[in-house]
Amino acid sequence: MKFNFDYLLSILPRLIEASSVNIRLAFFIMVLSLLFGTGFTILRALKLPVVNEIIAVIISFVRGTPLLIQIFIAYYVLPAVGLDLSPEVAGVAAITFNSMVFVSETMRGGLSTIDPGQIEASTALGLKPRAIWQKVVLPQLFRRIVPVLVNEATIVVKGTALLSVITVVEVLRTAQQMASASYRPFETLVGAALIFLVLNLVISLAGKVAEARFALARA
Numbered sequence: 001m002k003f004n005f006d007y008l009l010s011i012l013p014r015l016i017e018a019s020s021v022n023i024r025l026a027f028f029i030m031v032l033s034l035l036f037g038t039g040f041t042i043l044r045a046l047k048l049p050v051v052n053e054i055i056a057v058i059i060s061f062v063r064g065t066p067l068l069i070q071i072f073i074a075y076y077v078l079p080a081v082g083l084d085l086s087p088e089v090a091g092v093a094a095i096t097f098n099s100m101v102f103v104s105e106t107m108r109g110g111l112s113t114i115d116p117g118q119i120e121a122s123t124a125l126g127l128k129p130r131a132i133w134q135k136v137v138l139p140q141l142f143r144r145i146v147p148v149l150v151n152e153a154t155i156v157v158k159g160t161a162l163l164s165v166i167t168v169v170e171v172l173r174t175a176q177q178m179a180s181a182s183y184r185p186f187e188t189l190v191g192a193a194l195i196f197l198v199l200n201l202v203i204s205l206a207g208k209v210a211e212a213r214f215a216l217a218r219a
Helices: 005-045 049-064 067-081 087-111 116-124 129-144 146-166 171-182 185-218
Strands: none
Touching: 005 049, 005 087, 005 146, 005 171, 005 185, 049 087, 067 087, 067 146, 087 129, 087 146, 116 129, 129 146, 146 171, 146 185, 171 185
């Protein structure tokens, strides 16, 4: 079967429409990952022995198991303990849990680049720990880890394609449905790949613009 470029063009509008689901889910996941990842980082910085041991187990689990399995656990296992989530909510919860850990790891690495003298000076001025995090540490930290966060955002966007396995109708599942109806899997998969490529190029471009603005602000 030859590649049909006209068919590819004809299915792109429907795939573009389906990409709104990926964009919406990726946006919520990144916002939640930043929030929970920041909380996770602050919690680890407190160096509470028991808490840090629990966090170490969570990190090992996330790093050592495929994201797809984590999605299956959220969708198929949690109902067994009374937490019955819709496909989208289960998918967002699973990818957020995964991304939160990597965001926290990134922030932990960024913390080591901040001069401890700033924190000591803030403490000497009488700032409370919460104010030090909000006004001194986190603003610098977020600016320094922008490139890594952009990379994490592209991983999250690609991760939303895995939600097709739990019946979320996004780009990949839409492509699979069209491939089953038309018997043209090559064109539909190429179309889905193009959609994800464009989404991630836009994210990368936005990240470069943000980096340039932060660089100007520091100059």
